[in-house]
Amino acid sequence: MTLGVAVDGGTLAVHELGRGPAGAPVVMALHGITANALAFGAVAQALDGQVRLLAPDLRGRADSRSIRGPWGLAAHAADVVAVLDAARVESAVLLGHSMGAYVAALTAYLYPSRVSALVLVDGGVGFPAPEGDIDEALEQVIGPAMRRLTMTFPDEAAYLDFWREHPAVGPGLDTSYGDLLAAYLRHDLVSGDGGRRSSCVLDAVRADGADVLADPVVLRSLRDGTVPAMLLYAARGLQDEPQGLLDAGRIAAAGLPPTVRVIPAGGVNHYTVLFEPQAVRLIAYAVGTSV
Numbered sequence: 001m002t003l004g005v006a007v008d009g010g011t012l013a014v015h016e017l018g019r020g021p022a023g024a025p026v027v028m029a030l031h032g033i034t035a036n037a038l039a040f041g042a043v044a045q046a047l048d049g050q051v052r053l054l055a056p057d058l059r060g061r062a063d064s065r066s067i068r069g070p071w072g073l074a075a076h077a078a079d080v081v082a083v084l085d086a087a088r089v090e091s092a093v094l095l096g097h098s099m100g101a102y103v104a105a106l107t108a109y110l111y112p113s114r115v116s117a118l119v120l121v122d123g124g125v126g127f128p129a130p131e132g133d134i135d136e137a138l139e140q141v142i143g144p145a146m147r148r149l150t151m152t153f154p155d156e157a158a159y160l161d162f163w164r165e166h167p168a169v170g171p172g173l174d175t176s177y178g179d180l181l182a183a184y185l186r187h188d189l190v191s192g193d194g195g196r197r198s199s200c201v202l203d204a205v206r207a208d209g210a211d212v213l214a215d216p217v218v219l220r221s222l223r224d225g226t227v228p229a230m231l232l233y234a235a236r237g238l239q240d241e242p243q244g245l246l247d248a249g250r251i252a253a254a255g256l257p258p259t260v261r262v263i264p265a266g267g268v269n270h271y272t273v274l275f276e277p278q279a280v281r282l283i284a285y286a287v288g289t290s291v
Helices: 037-046 073-086 099-110 134-148 156-164 170-174 178-186 202-214 216-224 248-253 277-288
Strands: 002-007 010-018 026-030 052-056 092-097 115-121 189-192 195-198 229-233 260-264
Touching (some): 010 037, 010 073, 026 037, 026 073, 026 099, 037 052, 037 277, 052 073, 073 202, 092 277, 115 277, 156 195, 170 178, 202 216, 248 260
Parallel strands (some): 026 092, 115 229
Antiparallel strands (some): 010 052, 189 195
16 A cells, blocks of 8 residues: 655655554554665565555655655655544654664654654664765765666666676565565666656755765764664675674764664675565564564
């Protein structure tokens, strides 16, 4: 079931990935910078019947691609509140992955009465802004993902073949969760330029990435916030390299408050942390103890 929620600049598509019993707690799942709501398909299955899981396609992505700004993480945070208002929910647990974790932490910082708890997966931790040009820093972090947004593919099969070459994603297509992973990847595609291309709006990705790297409010949101949080981090990185985006040392150096509980998610990478069964069970546990 997909809901349309009026937000600044257009209509936000919100997928109801799971329904619990009457009065079940509400969890809102917030995806990464070039991802979409179906990134949480495996988590939704693990939480089936326990919570009402709402997962928006964030502005500028997938079914929310028609929104044409404003961009930036503050706009996403305002969208979260708009979804809660539309669903008549006073407060909810926010589950965020990657950039979505920063959106969740920022929402809790700006609107603490609307967020009961945070579950952050491989993101949300602010570090000092990089010196020099932000565009160059952004290229180093998500350059390959941004280049994908400019590519055209003849059909869905070609797009999945492209992902099969990705060291962190491709092997997962041949696992027990391969169908869920493929559904998430296909949800990104739209028709255009004589073929199929990513739905992501490049300007939105650039603006959001710059906020994650350098916006001072975003960077301090988790450190200075008061909402209890659980932070799960993957051991491996964006390209399945052995160094993940986060590790125990970097997290310790971030000076997070005792309200943030840190849990290693094991030997998964930045993408498979949302699909690999053991990691999904850990996320579901974190959500279950937070509602």
